[in-house]
Amino acid sequence: MTITDFPTTASGVRDAVPDPLSPRPSAPGDRALAAARSRLAEASRFLGLDDNLHRMLATPRRSLAVSVPVRREDGHMEVVEGCRVQHNLLRGPATGGVRFHPSADLAGVTALAMGTTWACALAGVPYGGAAGGVAVDPRELTPRELERLTRRYANEILPLMGPEKDVPVPDAGTDERTVAWIMDTCGGDAGHPIPGTATGRAGATARGLEIVALRALDRAPEGVTVAVQGFGAVGALTARHLADAGCRVVAVSDAAGAVVRPSGLDVAALRAHTAEAGSVRGFAGADALGRDELLGLDVDVLVPAALDGAITAAEASRVRARLVVEGADGAATPEADLVLADAGTTVVPGILANAGGVIASYLEPAQDAQARSWSAGEAGARLRDRMEDAYRAVRALADDEGLTLRRAAHAIGVRRVAEAHRLRGLHP
Numbered sequence: 238m239t240i241t242d243f244p245t246t247a248s249g250v251r252d253a254v255p256d257p258l259s260p261r262p263s264a265p266g267d268r269a270l271a272a273a274r275s276r277l278a279e280a281s282r283f284l285g286l287d288d289n290l291h292r293m294l295a296t297p298r299r300s301l302a303v304s305v306p307v308r309r310e311d312g313h314m315e316v317v318e319g320c321r322v323q324h325n326l327l328r329g330p331a332t333g334g335v336r337f338h339p340s341a342d343l344a345g346v347t348a349l350a351m352g353t354t355w356a357c358a359l360a361g362v363p364y365g366g367a368a369g370g371v372a373v374d375p376r377e378l379t380p381r382e383l384e385r386l387t388r389r390y391a392n393e394i395l396p397l398m399g400p401e402k403d404v405p406v407p408d409a410g411t412d413e414r415t416v417a418w419i420m421d422t423c424g425g426d427a428g429h430p431i432p433g434t435a436t437g438r439a440g441a442t443a444r445g446l447e448i449v450a451l452r453a454l455d456r457a458p459e460g461v462t463v464a465v466q467g468f469g470a471v472g473a474l475t476a477r478h479l480a481d482a483g484c485r486v487v488a489v490s491d492a493a494g495a496v497v498r499p500s501g502l503d504v505a506a507l508r509a510h511t512a513e514a515g516s517v518r519g520f521a522g523a524d525a526l527g528r529d530e531l532l533g534l535d536v537d538v539l540v541p542a543a544l545d546g547a548i549t550a551a552e553a554s555r556v557r558a559r560l561v562v563e564g565a566d567g568a569a570t571p572e573a574d575l576v577l578a579d580a581g582t583t584v585v586p587g588i589l590a591n592a593g594g595v596i597a598s599y600l601e602p603a604q605d606a607q608a609r610s611w612s613a614g615e616a617g618a619r620l621r622d623r624m625e626d627a628y629r630a631v632r633a634l635a636d637d638e639g640l641t642l643r644r645a646a647h648a649i650g651v652r653r654v655a656e657a658h659r660l661r662g663l664h665p
């Protein structure tokens with residue numbers, strides 16, 4: 238082929254051949270990181286942090302980008318990208334989710350890790366925030382391919398992992414089994430089993446969401462109408478807890494569609510349907526609804542529990558709920574936050590609302606270390622106390638300073654991390 242074979246435009250300038258390996262400009266991860274950084278910048282300004290401390294908190298402590306080769310069942314090899322980011326280690330070892338999703342890239346994972354740092358600080362647990370991800374759709378892999386990919390990924394990020402360094406927990410696209418494979422691979426290398434803290438994280442996150450939703454509602458839950466975006470691990474359990482508390486869950490969605498029933502969905506039957514059919518679509522006990530139509534329903538509470546950035550300014554202008562409780566941290570973009578604030582809608586940010594997961598990550602090993610076994614009631618009471626303490630602190634600062642709950646939550650989380658930095662100093 239000669240150079241004249243390249244396509245030329247009318248002006249005679251050769252078109253650039255797109256690099257198939259480069260991320261698309263303005264990928265969701267870039268937007269998520271820009272949003273996380275703008276929220277940090279607001280908090281830094283509010284707290285009067287100096288520029289260098291702000292810069293340090295805006296930058297992850299460590300990032301490891303890895304390529305993950307996976308052998309498919311037909312024998313051919315594919316390579317996907319993965320990473321593990323430890324955003325901050327000032328308050329303790331790192332912990333954070335592992336996301337398997339086609340959009341999981343270094344920038345988006347950095348944003349997740351940063352949010353986890355603030356969530357840990359806000360919830361008063363002695364951890365720093367981490368996150369990891371692999372750019373893959375796990376539904377397109379067989380169980381054996383998924384296990385091979387997970388173990389290979391674990392092997393690549395191994396130098397960062399360990400109970401005193403960084404403990405992975407499930408996030409979107411992963412579950413307890415995924416994390417068990419990671420732990421087993423890391424433990425196999427270390428020559429001894431590495432205990433995990435994955436059990437019940439989605440359940441604890443959902444319980445925490447229910448606790449803050451009912452607190453923020455400030456009225457009896459009976460008859461309160463709820464819509465849940467994202468009927469996955471967190472969304473489905475949150476729907477169940479809110480329904481059990483007396484709310485009427487009228488609509489839920491997933492990536493494939495939504496269903497609505499004004500008199501209230503049978504959440505248990507819908508979970509059984511989803512387990513079988515792979516989606517809420519086609520559920521006999523409800524009417525079909527356009528996926529994003531759910532956001533504009535006239536309900537009291539909207540729980541976005543899909544992915545960050547799911548509610549843009551355009552979608553926010555359709556939201557009629559008076560209360561938005563984020564299961565997905567940063568579900569509403571900064572532009573959407575402004576639209577919601579103008580409309581008088583209260584947004585409980587993910588770093589507060591979904592902190593039940595990091596609280597559980599702390600309480601489980603704390604219980605093991607003391608060789609104690611708390612009853613479900615005791616563990617639930619501890620989770621409730623911490624969620625309520627965090628909610629009270631955020632609400633008080635928001636009321637005193639005239640801040641949104643998101644700004645107040647970031648101010649408290651960032652201040653606690655900055656204080657840890659001042660106490661520990663810089664070494665060397």
Ligand SMILES: NC(=O)c1ccc[n+]([C@@H]2O[C@H](COP(=O)([O-])OP(=O)(O)OC[C@H]3O[C@@H](n4cnc5c(N)ncnc54)[C@H](O)[C@@H]3O)[C@@H](O)[C@H]2O)c1
Pocket residue numbers: 334407408409410411438439440442466467468469470471472490491492493528542543544545547564565566591594
């Ligand atoms: N799993 C946990 O323990 C945990 C803990 C804390 C926070 N979170 C956060 O909660 C959110 C959900 O996590 P998960 O573990 O439940 O994930 P999941 O993969 O189990 O579920 C995500 C759900 O969202 C749906 N979805 C995706 N895009 C959508 C869209 N545009 N509209 C409607 N639905 C859509 C998917 O179909 C799926 O049902 C994530 O943001 C995650 O970071 C999860």
